[in-house]
């Protein structure tokens with residue numbers, strides 16, 4: 334057992350942890366980073382990036398199907414294995430590249446899980462490490478689903494590495510991950526059944542838009558069990574029998590080839606022995622932090638998905654690491670400043686939101702008008718023959734600015750950034766209307782969306 338001391342120890346080598354380690358080294362600190370799994374973290378290895386590679390193929394197929402009979406006579410052939418190889422060309426170089434980046438920056442690299450021994454000491458494999466300042470950035474993982482037959486469930490990690498695409502799949506959960514996996518799989522030829530606990534999928538998005546998406550999905554053959562949950566999974570020869578219970582207690586069994594568990598994620602804290610150092614967590618199990626990412630111990634910080642602040646999204650972690658790096662290493666004096674956080678679900682077509690929600694508008698007592706419209710007849714969605722397109726934009730009529738935007742439709746995932754800038758910078762609608770937007774682009778729709 335060897336002993337080491339560093340000024341800074343980072344636990345978790347995802348995007349947040351790596352960013353802090355590099356900044357600390359740049360500031361001349363002695364730094365180490367520990368990671369139990371592959372270097373790189375969720376976003377480039379098991380989340381955003383590989384998902385988007387698959388989504389690009391699915392979106393191409395979706396668009397081709399929508400233009401069938403409008404120039405296209407048949408969809409092209411599709412090989413899942415080739416798509417997986419293409420995806421691996423993105424993911425496989427990440428761990429070694431990340432480790433190399435750490436070493437070149439002067440960060441000492443540990444390949445093992447770290448666990449607290451006391452407030453300043455962690456065990457990393459066979460090494461006892463003492464550190465003056467400790468940064469926790471351990472991310473999240475699928476939450477265990479406590480139902481009979483849970484051993485038959487595959488996770489989103491497994492989905493992103495499947496050897497083939499099943500003919501039929503059941504998706505447990507209609508949140509971000511469930512919806513994205515459902516849309517990718519259905520577009521590429523799988524018969525998908527989604528089991529969602531709420532009255533619509535994507536409950537964290539606008540209800541009206543989520544319901545329009547559900548209708549369009551059902552029209553193209555996706556199946557939904559709403560207000561329902563999966564209560565058991567049984568092996569049925571080489572397939573599975575999925576037991577689904579609705580809110581009234583009525584049970585249905587669906588037979589399928591694979592069952593994908595997308596029913597929520599929890600913070601990766603179980604190997605840290607937080608109790609060993611007396612570090613507090615919130616009711617969701619995320620590490621409690623203040624507006625400067627400090628835990629209840631003044632020398633321990635947490636950021637990224639494992640920390641109880643902001644949404645578990647990569648750009649939120651990037652913002653948090655920028656604030657922490659400034660404050661810790663470059664004499665900054667900044668609080669976190671998230672508002673508003675744009676968020677996107679890569680459905681087909683995409684769903685996106687930024688700023689005030691319908692519930693927030695209703696409870697605000699402010700003079701806010703709602704611009705809600707199904708705009709499948711507008712030129713941009715229409716020339717793509719989109720299955721659905723709609724928007725709900727909230728305008729503060731006293732101030733003349735956009736305060737919330739909810740989009741569903743082709744290119745919604747890009748358009749939302751434009752509305753984010755309008756909200757964040759409080760651009761007057763009057764000024765927005767006087768600007769010249771290139772036409773015909775998706776972005777040019779924004780001027781019509783905010784028109785009274």
Ligand SMILES: NC(=O)c1ccc[n+]([C@@H]2O[C@H](COP(=O)([O-])OP(=O)(O)OC[C@H]3O[C@@H](n4cnc5c(N)ncnc54)[C@H](O)[C@@H]3O)[C@@H](O)[C@H]2O)c1
Nearest residue numbers: 505506507508509510511528530562563596597598645677
């Ligand atoms: N595009 C993106 O930005 C993106 C993509 C993926 C994940 N994420 C992030 O990851 C987080 C986690 O995503 P997620 O989709 O795992 O969680 P989620 O909380 O969005 O959805 C999980 C859903 O599963 C339901 N559920 C729980 N038990 C169930 C059961 N037995 N049967 C059926 N449904 C059940 C829950 O009620 C919930 O609606 C998100 O909050 C998001 O911030 C973001």
